[in-house]
Amino acid sequence: MLEPVVEIEQQVTFKQEQLQTLFTVLQKRDYQLVGPTIRDGAIAYDELNSTADLPVGWTDEQDAGRYRLASRKDAAYFGYVVGPHSWKKFLYPPVLSLWKANLQKGEVVVAPEAAEAPKYALIGVRSCELHAIAIQDKIFLQGEYTDPVYKARREKAFIVAVNCVTTGGTCFCVSMKTGPKATCGFDLALTEVIDGQRHYFVAESGSVLGAEVLAEITKQQATAEEQQDAKDLMEKAAKKMGRQLDTTGIYELLYRNVECARWENVAGRCLTCTNCTMVCPTCFCMTVVDTTDLTGQNAERTRHWDSCFTLDFSYIHGGSIRNSPKSRYRQWMTHKLAAWQDQFGTSGCVGCGRCITWCPVGIDITEEARAIRAGDKSDKATMAIKEH
Amino acid sequence: MEPVFDSKAAPKEAVVRPMVPEIFRVEKYRKETHDTYTLELKSASGTGEHRFKAGQFNMLYKFGVGEAAISISGDPSLPNPLIHTIRTVGSVTKAMSKLKVGDTIGVRGPFGSCWPVQEAVGNDVVIIAGGIGLAPLRPVIYQVLAERRKYGKVFLFYGTRTPDDLLYRGELEKWRARFDMEVLVTVDRASSDWHGNVGVVTTLLKKLVLDSDNTVAMICGPEIMMRFVAMDLIKKEMTLDRIYVSMERNMKCGIGLCGHCQYGPTFICKDGPVYTYDQVIELLARREI
Ligand SMILES: Cc1cc2nc3c(=O)[nH]c(=O)nc-3n(C[C@H](O)[C@H](O)[C@H](O)COP(=O)(O)OP(=O)(O)OC[C@H]3O[C@@H](n4cnc5c(N)ncnc54)[C@H](O)[C@@H]3O)c2cc1C
Ligand code: SF4
Ligand code: SF4
Ligand code: FES
DSSP, X not given: OXXXXXXXXXXXXXXXXXXXXXXXXXXXXXXXXXXXXEETTEEEEEEOSSGGGSOTTEEEEEETTEEEEEEOSSOOSSOSOOOSOOTHHHHSOSEEEEEEEEEETTEEEEEEOOOOOOOEEEEEEOHHHHHHHHXXXXXXXXXXXXOXXXXXXXXXXXXXXXXXXXXXXXXXXXXXXXXXXXXXXXXXXXXXXXXXXXXXXXXXXXXXXXXXXXXXXXXXXXXXXXXXXHHHHHHHHHTTOSOOOOOTTHHHHHHHTSSOHHHHHHHTTOOOOOHHXXXXXXXXXXXXXXXXXXXXXXXXXXXXXXXXXXXXXXXXXXXXXXXXXXXXXXXXXXXXXXXXXXXXXXXXXOOOOHHHHTOTTOOOHHHHHHHHHHHHHHHHHXXXXXXX | OOOOOOGGGOOOOSSSOTTSOEEEEEXXXXXXXXXXXXXXXXXXXXXXXXXXXXXXXXXXXXXXXXXXXXXXXXXXXXXXXXXXXXXXXXXXXXXXXXXXXXXXXXXXXXXXXXXXXXXXXXXXXXXXXXXXXXXXHHHHXXXXXXXXXXXXXXXXXXXXXXXXXOSOHHHHHHHHHOTTOEEEEEESSOOTTOOSEESOTXXXXXXXXXXXXXXXXXXXXXXXXXXXXXXXXXXXXXXXXXXXXXXXXXOSOSSSOSOTTEETTEETTTTOSEEEHHHHHHHHTSSOO
16 A cells, blocks of 8 residues: 655645646646547547547446446546556556667677657556556566666656546455555546536645646635535545455465465466456566567567466476466466565555456456455365364 | 655666676587587676676577576686586577687676575585586585585585486596595486496485584475475475575566566565575475466
């Protein structure tokens, strides 16, 4: 869980039309805006030019293995939950050239790639996603070795969080203590309120820069009533979580159940398609690919997102270590909910629900955890019987 | 929003771009066996110390082909040239077998944990290697022999498939001739002209009498071999924290970022490759971890 870094000072409000002012202010400060927009029947994250690019009046209906866009009765800008993309797409690019090398008179000369990091303003970051970014910060910035590309992009990024007032069918941030309200890790946090004829934002800043930007849009204090309305909306959302995950002793539960019948059961359904890892905002695995051009004189190494669900992932000469789908699903889930804590001192899951929604066969991590827990209890029961 | 840094874990700035290899040149190429060769490498720029600890590895890059994790098999007190012994098993290791003196090769590292050479001072040392597993243990032998008086008895047990697979034959002979070191070699199968032991490496341990409280064991070889050897040592009353093994998994980065080398809660590239046996006993007992 994130701890607040900056005291949230005060809340201000601005009318919905002024959202465009925020966009303009950020653009004037040389930010490339990225955020939600409709692509191929889903709300994806991509470059934004103006508020017209936002999914105005759209929402998403989600369930295990199911995602559908639906129109809303209002003109909410942020009236959806999360889609197949996550912000890691911008901070930790899916494909990246690490360096190029060429042969000069038979000598290898290596040149690191030194592209200028883009300056992104992330628009519409959900609370669970702030936590996912904080988790990736731990991975890429706080270990013995850091990722310079992530670091440069991350330090430049301006984060506009949006509190969740709509929840999805596969969300479980309340269980993971990662939402629905953004508490820290943002420059600005907005709550979108639509109340009859009134459509406005309640805003707060989480950094000095955020406060500066906000001051350029509005100085209008939020009334007690407006603040209460925003708060009520979030509290209502927190009660409507689509899923729940009981995290009590989850670390011990998974380590204790390295061998349990449920892994076979899930392996019977899992297609090892890698979707769950690609959509997950915290999954960080990557591979490197070495290539040469046709002349054989120029070589390049690129980095690509990778997934523990592939056979290649664990390949060593003689064969893959994790040959069975069972062992791969076990690796993924045990990593998320247990090993991650050993490695980075945090859960690897923020409860965004993406892996549930985008699994073609609807495998649900909360359901699997429940089943393992149920099996675990019966194990204890059988042990107790044996002992007597 | 600036990321919050944890002051306790300050990022290592010295290695600025750990994913970019440094260019080295092949100084010497020695064929060890039909499928294994040793490369001696010197930095092309002539700079840098390239210090390493026994048990650490480098990521070696063959231009245009790819990288492989290879242990450093030379003497840590003489890190220049860098010495690597490589067995041809696939594309990268095969391409490297065709390198010639003067050719260039990329090096990233050294990475990973090391053998308990210092911790073992004052103890008997039992080194057990299978196949190419002798390469990562050779630095230990160099260090122990360099300060021979600091250690008790020293044993080397080494097993390969056939006599033709034995590495470092000249050195094995020299070590065997010493009075202060016991060297036992075995092969899985041999023709009639082999006069040594035949059988898996554990057969060599049968007669071994250990001072279990004052012994440190270091094992490197196939997982199954390490398990059986460790089981025998445990039967001889060695405690798990005195037994060390070196693990192997697919590796793409060597710096804890690609996720490939995960082994239970750990990353082999940074928490390993050398582990105490209590860290891995549970994991080694399970398949497909
Ligand atoms: C810490 C460590 C130390 C090692 N030390 C040595 C050594 O001193 N000498 C030596 O000959 N070998 C050593 N190996 C094994 C060596 O890394 C592999 O044999 C080598 O990666 C095979 O690459 P390839 O492209 O020739 O084989 P391919 O079969 O073509 O490999 C394809 C890919 O699979 C992966 N891979 C295949 N086999 C292994 C393996 N055994 N371990 C890790 N990744 C693998 C690599 O990513 C490789 O790029 C070590 C491995 C590790 C993890
Ligand atoms: S494991 Fe699933 S629910 Fe958890 S953060 Fe990843 S995608 Fe979201
Ligand atoms: S759990 Fe679902 S999304 Fe993940 S690899 Fe299996 S089938 Fe694909
Ligand atoms: S080799 Fe990449 S994490 Fe260990």
